[in-house]
Amino acid sequence: MEQVFISKCIKCGSDMFISEYKCPNCATTISGNFGYPNVLGLPDDMFNFMLIFLKNRGNFSDIERELGITYPTIRNRLDNLLKLLGLESKVKSVGISEILDKLERGEITAEEAERMIRERKKYE
Numbered sequence: 001m002e003q004v005f006i007s008k009c010i011k012c013g014s015d016m017f018i019s020e021y022k023c024p025n026c027a028t029t030i031s032g033n034f035g036y037p038n039v040l041g042l043p044d045d046m047f048n049f050m051l052i053f054l055k056n057r058g059n060f061s062d063i064e065r066e067l068g069i070t071y072p073t074i075r076n077r078l079d080n081l082l083k084l085l086g087l088e089s090k091v092k093s094v095g096i097s098e099i100l101d102k103l104e105r106g107e108i109t110a111e112e113a114e115r116m117i118r119e120r121k122k123y124e
Contacts, residue, residue, distance in 0.1 A: 007041035015041075038085055046084055049077050071102070072112045096120065 007016055018034040042050065049067075056062040063074050082088050096117060103113040 005036070005040040007036075042081075042084055046077075046081050050081055053078065053081075070112075071107060072116070075116075 008014065009016055018036055019031060021030045021034070022028070039047075039050070052063060052066060056066065060071055060074050064071065067074075099108070099113050099116050102108045103110065108116070
């Protein structure tokens with residue numbers, strides 16, 4: 001899945017902006033400095049992760065199978081994606097009992113459970 005949007009200058013690395021819109025039908029043009037949705041400025045790996053996340057309707061098990069990565073890795077990538085989009089949530093999304101259940105079922109390691117609980121406590 002390739003992103004077809006250039007958000008950084010290929011020469012100096014500065015942010016790019018849209019300077020013109022043109023109607024393909026009547027050739028009307030509008031010039032100016034236009035922003036773009038921040039989703040278009042995502043790094044390619046995050047953009048592709050977002051598409052896979054949406055394609056799988058947020059189902060972590062399906063994402064795990066498709067990408068060959070673990071639940072904590074998916075969670076970290078999702079947190080990074082939300083941060084890049086300015087949508088960071090301070091809401092504790094995973095309860096301690098859910099973390100302990102995952103640990104008991106062997107879905108996560110003790111180290112991963114500890115990290116998840118520490119992350120959760122940041123928002124208490």
